[in-house]
Structure formats: C-alpha cells, structure tokens
Amino acid sequence: MKVELVTTLKRQATKILADLHISKEPVLITEHGQPSAYLVDVQDYELMQKRIQILEGIALGEKAIKEDRVISHSVAKEKLSKWLK
Template sequence: MKTELVTTLKRQATKILADLHESKEPVLITEHGQPSAYLLDVEDYEQMQNRMSILEGIARGERAVFEGRVYSDSEAQEKMSKWLK
C-alpha cells in the first residue's frame, strides 16, 4: 500500500489520483506521522460496500437462527403467500 503525506496530497492531488486509478492500490494519507485517511478508487469502494452489505445480511441471518427466530417451510410459505401470488 502506498503512503503519502497530507501535504503531498495537497500539492500533487492530480498525480496521486492518476496513480490510484492506474494501480487500483489504496493510498494511506498521514498527518503529523499518523494515519489519517485512505484514498480508494470509486469502484473498489463501491465493491467493498456491496460486500459489507452481504456480510451484514449473513450476520443478521445467523443471529436470527441463534435466537430461534426461524420459520418452518410451511410457516414461511404461509407468511409469504400474499407476495407469491
């Protein structure tokens, strides 16, 4: 992963963005020697968000099973019958 100072980002934003789009490699921005932000390509960010949504859905499903909030096949069909017509 590439690391850049925030002052370098201010001075060379166009070049850093061009490199980012070409390499697809995230850039860590530091301020006063400390990590401050990550610069990501838009497509990579959107893909990451989609993955997070899927993982959150799986986690909710696992939690529901663990808590016993599940339906049998016949119960599910009954509850969904109004949408399956």
C-alpha cells in the same frame, strides 16, 4: 500500499489520483506521521460497501438462528402466498 503525506496530496492530488486509478492500490494519507485517511478507487469502495452489507445480512441471519427467530420454508411460503395473490 502506497503512503503519502497530506502535504504531498495537497500539491500533487491529480497525479496521486491518476496513479490510484491505474494501480487500484489504496493510498494511506498521513498527517504529522500518523495515519489519517485512505484514498481508494470509487469502484473498489463501492464493492467493499456491498460486501459489508452482505456480511451484515449474514450476521443478522446468524443472530436470528441463535435467538430461534426462524420459520420453516413451508411456513414462510404459506405466509407469502397470502401476499402474492
């Protein structure tokens, strides 16, 4: 992963962004020697967000199973058939 100072980002933003788009490698921005932010390609960021949503859905499903808040396929199909008419 590439690491850049915030002052370098301020001075060379166009170059850093161009490199980011080519390499697709995230850039860690530091301030006073400490990590401050990541720059990531828009497509990579959107893909990460979609993955997070999928993982959150899986976690909710697992929680529902643990709490016994599930129904069988046949019961679900019967309930939905009333709505789909």
